[in-house]
Amino acid sequence: MRTTANFYTGLFLLLLLSKSILISPLYAEDGYRLWLRYDPLSSEQITKYQPFITQGVVPGRSATMTIVRNELAQGLSGLLGKEVPMSEQVTRDGAIIAGTPDSAPLLQQLSLEDTLRQLGEEGYWLFSTRINNKACTVITANTEVGVLYGVFHFLRLMQTGQTLAALSLSSRPKVQLRILNHWDNLDGSVERGYAGASLWQWHELPTYKDPRYADYARANASIGINGTVLTNVNANALVLTEEYLRKVAALADIFRPYGIKVYLTARFSAPIETGGLATADPLDTAVIAWWKTKADEIYRHIPDFGGFLVKANSEGQPGPQNYNRSHADGANMLADAVASHGGVVMWRAFVYDNNVPDDRAKQAYNEFVPLDGQFRDNVLVQVKNGPIDFQPREPFHPLFGAMPETPLMLELQVTQEYFGQGLHLTYLAPYYKECLQSDTYAKGKGSYVAQVIDGTLHDYPITGMAGVSNIGANRNWTGHPFGQANWFTFGRLAWNPALSAEAIAQEWIQMTFSEEEQVVQLITDLMMMSYEAAVNYRTPLGLHHLMAWHHHYGPGPWIDEGRADWTPVYYHRADSGGIGFDRTTRGSDAVSQYFPEVRQKFNDITTVPENLLLWFHHVDWDHRMQSGRTLWEALCYKYYEGVDTVRQMKEIWHSLEGNIDSQRYEHVKALLEIQLQHAIEWRNACVLYFQTYSQRPIPSGLEKPDKTLDYYKSIERKYLPGS
Numbered sequence: 001m002r003t004t005a006n007f008y009t010g011l012f013l014l015l016l017l018s019k020s021i022l023i024s025p026l027y028a029e030d031g032y033r034l035w036l037r038y039d040p041l042s043s044e045q046i047t048k049y050q051p052f053i054t055q056g057v058v059p060g061r062s063a064t065m066t067i068v069r070n071e072l073a074q075g076l077s078g079l080l081g082k083e084v085p086m087s088e089q090v091t092r093d094g095a096i097i098a099g100t101p102d103s104a105p106l107l108q109q110l111s112l113e114d115t116l117r118q119l120g121e122e123g124y125w126l127f128s129t130r131i132n133n134k135a136c137t138v139i140t141a142n143t144e145v146g147v148l149y150g151v152f153h154f155l156r157l158m159q160t161g162q163t164l165a166a167l168s169l170s171s172r173p174k175v176q177l178r179i180l181n182h183w184d185n186l187d188g189s190v191e192r193g194y195a196g197a198s199l200w201q202w203h204e205l206p207t208y209k210d211p212r213y214a215d216y217a218r219a220n221a222s223i224g225i226n227g228t229v230l231t232n233v234n235a236n237a238l239v240l241t242e243e244y245l246r247k248v249a250a251l252a253d254i255f256r257p258y259g260i261k262v263y264l265t266a267r268f269s270a271p272i273e274t275g276g277l278a279t280a281d282p283l284d285t286a287v288i289a290w291w292k293t294k295a296d297e298i299y300r301h302i303p304d305f306g307g308f309l310v311k312a313n314s315e316g317q318p319g320p321q322n323y324n325r326s327h328a329d330g331a332n333m334l335a336d337a338v339a340s341h342g343g344v345v346m347w348r349a350f351v352y353d354n355n356v357p358d359d360r361a362k363q364a365y366n367e368f369v370p371l372d373g374q375f376r377d378n379v380l381v382q383v384k385n386g387p388i389d390f391q392p393r394e395p396f397h398p399l400f401g402a403m404p405e406t407p408l409m410l411e412l413q414v415t416q417e418y419f420g421q422g423l424h425l426t427y428l429a430p431y432y433k434e435c436l437q438s439d440t441y442a443k444g445k446g447s448y449v450a451q452v453i454d455g456t457l458h459d460y461p462i463t464g465m466a467g468v469s470n471i472g473a474n475r476n477w478t479g480h481p482f483g484q485a486n487w488f489t490f491g492r493l494a495w496n497p498a499l500s501a502e503a504i505a506q507e508w509i510q511m512t513f514s515e516e517e518q519v520v521q522l523i524t525d526l527m528m529m530s531y532e533a534a535v536n537y538r539t540p541l542g543l544h545h546l547m548a549w550h551h552h553y554g555p556g557p558w559i560d561e562g563r564a565d566w567t568p569v570y571y572h573r574a575d576s577g578g579i580g581f582d583r584t585t586r587g588s589d590a591v592s593q594y595f596p597e598v599r600q601k602f603n604d605i606t607t608v609p610e611n612l613l614l615w616f617h618h619v620d621w622d623h624r625m626q627s628g629r630t631l632w633e634a635l636c637y638k639y640y641e642g643v644d645t646v647r648q649m650k651e652i653w654h655s656l657e658g659n660i661d662s663q664r665y666e667h668v669k670a671l672l673e674i675q676l677q678h679a680i681e682w683r684n685a686c687v688l689y690f691q692t693y694s695q696r697p698i699p700s701g702l703e704k705p706d707k708t709l710d711y712y713k714s715i716e717r718k719y720l721p722g723s
């Protein structure tokens, strides 16, 4: 008896202890909750909201409506700091009703049709009204997933301190396919992943379904992401086998009620590797039949499978060109296989070949523009923001605007391959916006990339935006706590590319860190300066591709061995006369891939934006910049400015001590210190290296590098993640 009693007392104490661990802020602020923390608002805010929120009414028992009900209950109770009852009927003023006219028959007494008709499959509508003579807020949509999006919007209003009085707002996504691309490998590693291993536990699936999969889906749904490509574009055919399809189906089942479809990368040579065929020629009848059968098999497992993402004939991946067929031949063959099931093919335009003796920046355009109009209706061509490869600053890709007959989707990199990986704070919204706001002039002034992407410029029947994911198995999902902001931003911008970088930052900060106005302002400032700083301490004035070999983390402007188009010297072309890649009409003529107004602007050294100067021109070291400085001086000042901005970011962060929970405060603080040291390394390495060509002094007043160029060259980094 005694022992049993002791045992239970012990257990009780243990439970008490674990409970106190669970609710202690130390554990609570590990970043797992992302922007969906739902901690109690300030008491003033709660007093303001209280009359509008007295009960939740979410009828319907489907999987999605259950998610909606739980989210609303959790969100309202959390934010108001006390339980909000969920009921079947509206019984008091201040009810929140969420549902479609079908799932919530009590909404049928309102005339919703006219507005709902304009909202499509995913849009939603929030409004204040009276039902049963009670003042209510209605969250409605045509579909249950639309309602879920609406609920997240409603909770966001509260998280960001906005009014709930006389609500009347609706929203529908501007882009149809809002998709994360995971570069996750079947062995659990993630190419260019800096947040731990892959989330997908392939060896446990389909039997064990980690609860984290649902948390992942929930986070994505909260920002409107509706698709996920589970596997790396450097693809493994194994994922298309029966064994793996069962695992994929288990994930798809979890994601479905959150409105998320699953896609896979298709390895072009899969018919050979797993099908036992002798060829993967897209015009071969056996190959065509193999893919058709394979697609049917996939859809038996996953009836709403989204389709394939393909990297072909790029960086050694197999593709139709191995058989002298075109990208259109390859894409169409796969498109035909999934068409009857409603699937799509996203065919990447990231292609280049070192055997092609032409400027790498020109190759995608050269290969794809002649194919415009030749792709099936269910094919999208997926284009990176710029013509090289997610470099810190690139001009917009010349394909945007140049393929009116082919839906082009935008590929952005959320994972920070070229932005300090898991260690640097770089808020990427300004980078994404730079591309979206670029004017292609395809149909005259005002033909922005955003309008190509949302389909309005060329009337595309399908539209899409992809973000290369920065998510991994790290407790806080993204490694760097501020990596979460880039995931959040991708979703928000894919829903509405017109949102401003600043507005998104403010929203995210309020939801993630604090509602205090001062804190929000300071972190916004810090985030908004971080992108330009990242460019400045790495690749200012249009320089690009200066990173170290393989891992791409540190500087390596001196690298001149190996495949030419993977070496920095190919891109910066520094010599005693000057620096920069001549892509003008006198050089590689890449400028001519742009529409005349843009071409002219980029081609002329007096009109090219200075932040792209060395992308398009080889420029004399003594060239006079707008500031009156020489190019060499201006280059130095930019590098120094980059480092100075990081110092400023550090100071801002330090001023927040006590206003941010200590766990995340200390983490970010330490990472900013790493970032500063690394920014100095980039700056010094590049300035010292380019000085060997310019033969000019570092302008007086700028601190001299305390190490030699040889020192920086000798830095060797081993075992960096993601490579």
Ligand code: GCW
Pocket (backbone or CB within 6 Å): 183, 191, 192, 233, 234, 311, 315, 350, 389, 390, 417
């Ligand atoms: O950014 C480069 C990366 C490769 C990547 C490739 C691509 C998946 O260095 O790791 O491969 O682009 O986008 O295909």
